[in-house]
Amino acid sequence: MDSIVEKIKSGELIPFLGMGIFEDTKCKDGSTLPYDSDSMILALNNGRAMSPRLMYEYSRAAMSLEQRKGREFIIQMTNHIYSSKEYEIPDTYKWLATLKPKYVIDTNMDDSLQKIYSDCNHFLITGVSRITADWDRYLIYFYDVDTKAYTRVEKDKLTLDLPILFKPMGSTKPEMNFIISDADFVDWLTEAMGGYAMPEILKEYRKNKEYLFLGVDFSRDTFRMVTNEVTIGLESGIVLFNKDELTKKEDKFIKTHNLTALNMSINEFIKSHE
Template identity: 45%
Template sequence: MRMVSARLENFVKELASGELVPYLGPGALTGSVDTATQEPIPADSDSLILAMNNGRPMSPRLMWEFSRAAMDVELKRGRGAVHRFLEATYDTRSWTRSPLHDWLQSIRPPYVIDINRDLQLQDSYADAPHTLVRGIARTGGTDYRFRIHAYDGETYREVAQDEVDPSLPVLFKPMGSPRPDATYIASDADFVDYLTELMGGFGIPSFVKRYRTGKRYLFLGLRFTRDTERMVMSDMIYGAGSPAGWALIPEPTEKERRFCATKNVEILEADIGDLLAVAGVSDPMRELIPGGHEIGC
């Protein structure tokens, strides 16, 4: 345990300095609840499916992954139905902040990857200029699968790759978000288009490609049991250092161990609560942070 604590202490320092890039999965939102109902924010695949289907489970085939369920809804009610659900969830409703996001706000890393679709990361930088990169899919008029917005401390303005200020923090949300305007990667059809272009090099801005060379990552609240998250991660960390990073997974499966080994990512059997404790965060929700466990994983 002493060795784990020492590793976590190094992670805390390296996240703050930018030597280590936080890569946020659904577990990063643990502890965030609806301000009116105290209902946990839908973040992982199962909770998103249940929320989208009015609390009712879908068929076992569709329950396997949110993108499948979203594709089913899209085929029956249109793509707009999925996007309206995500906007109502992440833009209209009011949520408390997760303990991890509160801590990240206090250190403001220079580069963060967040595969969630909520606004907490952007809110953490709301009073500071930054660059926002979000994934797009099935969009005409461009060869790329991203949009870039510059934030001046008050408003967002869409910019081209060569207009980005390299001195500003970069928030990369490949699955999109509601702000400044809604864009999401959600259904199977979205992922087919996005991942194809991501693998072809058209899903990452050139300035990010340069910046990420040799970087190492800390995967927080992310399980590697589903193909979608694994494929996105593989391309997002292309050109990483050696090792590529570490993943906090309290009870990793053999499948996760094998995958992380192929990506040169070391698993540390700890969770987000352990990291926050080492960082000196005292929060009553800390013991509830399970490091990204998902039902049915």
């Protein structure tokens, strides 16, 4: 059996998913879902481009929209992007559904990951920001396959006996919580650096692990910082890039994190490891 598949199944190689896995994903009405920073900005702003300064990264654009239209607008608009239309689950999720990794990190904000684990009990951890009740920037849920429902649980209930789905940037379900604007990321990253972005059990589990980065954009400062905090203690990993040349920041990040860059599309990679 392929060593990558074996490592994913055993938990030695942890899938880390980004927005790029939605490239070419079509909704039933023919529209597309955001698959990079630019397309996310257009989706948040009703298809209209914003100023070059705001188009640099979607968190910056989201912050501008939040300042003008309010926090609730950004929450509802993000939910609308992923919940208002029917679309087929991307091939990456279909592939992972056959492997059922013990631990998956998914920075996307829709519920595709939850769907592929809906046939088994599991834990779901979603990121939250800008709360005053606690230092922790996450919520933990237990999914009961018999009731088909999520129940929020305390962190002492979390175990490694069941699959753990970690969505640090939040999700549409079971509750709408999104890390999307600059203010969200600043708050989340600040607490992450203090050790409050994930439960202690995962901090131990992640030590000396390898990661498989699919659709993650390392050309943007924000997601390099998110990745750095979530994968502290990593041993090595694989990252896919389907373009001619890496930026200097991407190249530096890959080298300092002992990652191997493969110049191939996600679909090519999946087909070679089915």
